[in-house]
Amino acid sequence: MMKLRSSPPSPFGRKVKLAMAILGLKDRIEIVEANTADPSDDLRSQNPLGKIPALVLENGDVIYDSSVILEYLDFLAGGGKLFPQGEARYLVLRDQALANGMMDAAILRVYEKRFKEPKFRDPAWDTYQAAKMDRTLAHFEANAPAAPKSADDIDAGTLTLACALGYLDIRYNGDWRSDHPKLVAWLDAFETAVPAFADTKMPAAPVPDNDPAPLR
Amino acid sequence: MMKLRSSPPSPFGRKVKLAMAILGLKDRIEIVEANTADPSDDLRSQNPLGKIPALVLENGDVIYDSSVILEYLDFLAGGGKLFPQGEARYLVLRDQALANGMMDAAILRVYEKRFKEPKFRDPAWDTYQAAKMDRTLAHFEANAPAAPKSADDIDAGTLTLACALGYLDIRYNGDWRSDHPKLVAWLDAFETAVPAFADTKMPAAPVPDNDPAPLR
Numbered sequence: 001m002m003k004l005r006s007s008p009p010s011p012f013g014r015k016v017k018l019a020m021a022i023l024g025l026k027d028r029i030e031i032v033e034a035n036t037a038d039p040s041d042d043l044r045s046q047n048p049l050g051k052i053p054a055l056v057l058e059n060g061d062v063i064y065d066s067s068v069i070l071e072y073l074d075f076l077a078g079g080g081k082l083f084p085q086g087e088a089r090y091l092v093l094r095d096q097a098l099a100n101g102m103m104d105a106a107i108l109r110v111y112e113k114r115f116k117e118p119k120f121r122d123p124a125w126d127t128y129q130a131a132k133m134d135r136t137l138a139h140f141e142a143n144a145p146a147a148p149k150s151a152d153d154i155d156a157g158t159l160t161l162a163c164a165l166g167y168l169d170i171r172y173n174g175d176w177r178s179d180h181p182k183l184v185a186w187l188d189a190f191e192t193a194v195p196a197f198a199d200t201k202m203p204a205a206p207v208p209d210n211d212p213a214p215l216r
Numbered sequence: 217m218m219k220l221r222s223s224p225p226s227p228f229g230r231k232v233k234l235a236m237a238i239l240g241l242k243d244r245i246e247i248v249e250a251n252t253a254d255p256s257d258d259l260r261s262q263n264p265l266g267k268i269p270a271l272v273l274e275n276g277d278v279i280y281d282s283s284v285i286l287e288y289l290d291f292l293a294g295g296g297k298l299f300p301q302g303e304a305r306y307l308v309l310r311d312q313a314l315a316n317g318m319m320d321a322a323i324l325r326v327y328e329k330r331f332k333e334p335k336f337r338d339p340a341w342d343t344y345q346a347a348k349m350d351r352t353l354a355h356f357e358a359n360a361p362a363a364p365k366s367a368d369d370i371d372a373g374t375l376t377l378a379c380a381l382g383y384l385d386i387r388y389n390g391d392w393r394s395d396h397p398k399l400v401a402w403l404d405a406f407e408t409a410v411p412a413f414a415d416t417k418m419p420a421a422p423v424p425d426n427d428p429a430p431l432r
Contacts, residue, residue: 125336
């Protein structure tokens, strides 16, 4: 049995959980929660970066990051499902990288509040990261994917975009919704086409401003 | 003619430049320097994340990040050169992700000095990122790749590791060298096997502590 190290709110971990469901691999992978903030968790020996998700294979090899795991699961499922072949492949990978980057910026901003005392929070840094998110949302709004009719229409790019928007829902109060109606409609269609998206949804939980945890 | 948006010190851009040389694609791609700190640079419309490298194709499509560009160049060169097929592929992709992650941590720490006033620099954050780098170096020292005899022995994982170590040389005074003799020997062999590595080397230029630029 493979083991997925992840945690429920992780948007990158959610990518893998959706892929497991879409590709029919849920019964081959046990989900073992990981705590990235706990130095005694095995995670840092499994992935020296201390990041989730990480997939522990049956032979003990560990693979990461989320994009590599998605590709590996696609391979196990026969290939060509979440990743098209030929020229089209690289635009899907590009869209995945773009949605990953929006999540990275969103998480960096959350970490400023979660792990840093207010005196260490640079407003210019926050603005700089927020601008990456804004430009990415504007790009995807102007280039909104076609509404998927079923999970067969999902690829690694659109799967990642859905997880990125879902993260903005839980950590940023869904503030992105008012200015991006095409993406809202698209995400609704995604949720209908991919039941696992609702199954992995977390309640909104903005990170408090004044209660940072120690960074260990 | 394709255009590569990058800058000389970027370790992620260097990945692409090495791949261009190894794959024989240098005459199909013009390098157009990009300034990630300049909002008027076309970069932010080419890549909403404002990150380099980004590859502008002849039809105007833009692809990123560095790992996606590497795979696209490998595809253009016939495939299977920097990325093996089958199970082995996913360990190469994992090693690439790990070396990418070490560069990300290294760059985050440099950005703290380059763009933030000293009062905003949290020592715990720096220590946390440094630990990711230390664990990754220890992992690669304990699992040092075989010395390449020629560029035919290079894959996306080892190519990225070389660029990561090269970045530690220019931004961290090569401090990694004393404790990682196997990696030093391996990097020497890499440089002999891949002449483009020497061609893309930058002089050491640690970022000054007390002269942050505005983050725009």
